[in-house]
Amino acid sequence: METTRLIVVAVGGQGNLLASKVLGEAALLDGVPVRMSEIHGMAQRGGVVESAIVFGDAESSIISDGEADILLGFEPSEVVRAMGRCNSRTRVITNTAPLRPFTVAIGQGIYPDVDEMMSLVRERVADLIAIDALALARQAGSPMTMNIVLLGALIASGALGLSRSSVEKAITLRAKKAFVEMNLNAFRLGEGAVATA
């Protein structure tokens, strides 16, 4: 089976670990071997959280520089920071709503313009899908569903060979009961954003 290497970059608290678990469950439902690796630790203290998800026959659970097939970004500047993980064939899907690092507020750095960042990313990789996932999540009922909006965009992009029905089922399995409908709605809004992009 072909190997697909997906890197998810986010800031602590954005729900990337749950999104990774949903993809893992969906892979099981589709019969795709999957291994994941994540670095937590200081996640709750505002640091960068990165997950690597390897679908298919490779055995490693981490992804080397330049070897990501897909980069899923929860925060636009984190996508730029993770560019070294990409090569010219990498497909990038990202949220465009910034979460400015605190260091910017205390004058240790400048947060670059989002449009400018997106065009720099677009120049370098095979394909960029950039959506305001936070706005769509609010539309779905909660900014907390931004992770699921992005999963919708990921699946609709066709970059990853998982079926939408399996991902929906995995969302149903993983999300808290009371929030299943909201999350499924978020997923569809993410899909829709790609269709109209």
Added chain:
Amino acid sequence: MHKLLSEKINEDLLLLGNEAIARGAVEAGVGFATTYPGTPSSELSLNLFQISQETDLYFEYSTNEKVALEVAAAAANSGVRTMCMMKHVGLNVAADPLVTLAYIGVTAGLVILTADDPAMFSSQNEQDNRYYGKLAGLPVLEPSSVEEAKEMTRVAFELSETLGEPVLLRTTTRINHSSAFVTLKGMKKPIPTGNFVPNPMGYVTVPAVSRKLHVKLLDNLAKASALSDASDLNFTTGEGTLGVICNGVSYLYARDAVQDLGLEGQVKILRIGFSNPMPEWMIKDFINGCQKVLVIEEGEPVMEEAVKAFAQEACETLPIKGKADDLFSRLSEFDPAMVRENMARFFGVEYTPAISVETKALPEIPQRPPNLCSGCSHRATFYEVKKAAKGMDAMFPSDIGCYTLGFLPPLSMGDFVLCMGASVSSACGFSRATNKKVVAFIGDSTFFHSGITGLVNAVFNNHNFTLVILDNGITAMTGHQPNPGVDMDQMNLPGYNSISIENVVRSLGVGHVTLIKPFKVKKSIAAIEEALAFEGVSVIISQEPCALHAKGLKLLKPRAFTVTDKCLDHRDCINEIACPSFYLDNGRVHIDADTCVGCAVCAQICPENAIMPLKKK
């Protein structure tokens, strides 16, 4: 029911490495478990803690790793299957009981989990704990994957009982924090109590006894060596005359590399999962058919040195390499591309590495260092100590916990961090060896772990410094585990006692003890000034619950503050306390109402009193 107690045999569950190990222990019928939390092992003990609330398993968060292992040693010598868990540096703390426990042995399985952290994702060093196997003469098992971690945990209990010795189960962060589907097997019922049969000539380690026990240990090591040679955990895959010997996650990278480089049929791999003692005859047999051998292991050249020694005994002169300037480093962790590249270089095959996109022309992205949370009481205390010590030639030893982050600007409170408990003892040294005013910081859990002994030392030797105990009522850094000062009733967990830090400190005869509430800024600064002026050992206990934990327990109802029009843009709030709830918009300071918990520290330091509670809509 806890998900790791699922009785659905053969079901595939998506588990974190630490969960898989916990399930492996449950399948093996672990009856007793002890730990001191430490990343990357923390979720393992957290899961067993939760499981113990639903089964007969006895679990405890011990005061430190030495205590944890000593408690475990007693259980395992009372015929109870026992697991003792810690991070790699924790085993340094437990090294004293470890080495002599190897002499004594165990009567029921004892598995000691040591979670190593190559690359130091959350640690102060990247020591390789396989050396503890050699030092103590104990078997070491090392899984390569999440699935194998569960199986190996079960095997480790059996091996421990076969040999009558504790077994070290050594993982790395990439095992503990990877996830994969794991197939569940049946669980044995946990039996938490047994019987201790007195045998002074086997258990009382006076020299005359220990001399005999050392002989027994060497016999057991010889038995372990034979078991290692016959173990399924050491196996060969593939065929060829190019040899790879590897362990842990490196095995997965090596397998992928052979495939990616098209070396099937040319490379054979010896995977070592039972790594102390090394399987001597298996290795001699393996290298006998090789032209050259590449040893792939993160950390120190433990296997490489053994393989070279075996080759010398077998009069083999083939090239054997691992750690070298042009191959693998002792530093950090490995990754698939690194293994692929080094394998290609060593075996002389063509290889074109993946080319990362150009990154030099990208704008610099501002850093996102981990930060003390919004409303963290440590921030307030650091600020207040800084104000109180203003103008003094002061230095600030700190310790291991969330508050280590206080060393970052603008707080800049933290000049020396060594290991758990060292803030207090190093303060003893700094106050004698320098003319500086020394103010040390330690958290509540770390104080119980190994700060108390330093404080006893300080009082006895009549040192001169101030110790600030940052008591947030929980072991926060590793995910809010209990410690002896925690009120367990608050978590609806009856049956515990709570130890007052204040009583402990006073009972030691500390000359000046002050309690502060750090969110009362002026009062706290005044109290700290007084403590700093005291000649001798003074202790300040700064009491305020961890905001994150209190929110989790619903004890804290956040009440956000806002910056009103009175703000004249002094920016003391940002420049001096740097709470992450502040942000700038159009050059003006704002407070993020979603993250502000309402500690009101910024409101107290604002020169214009411009920061006010946000009126509820």
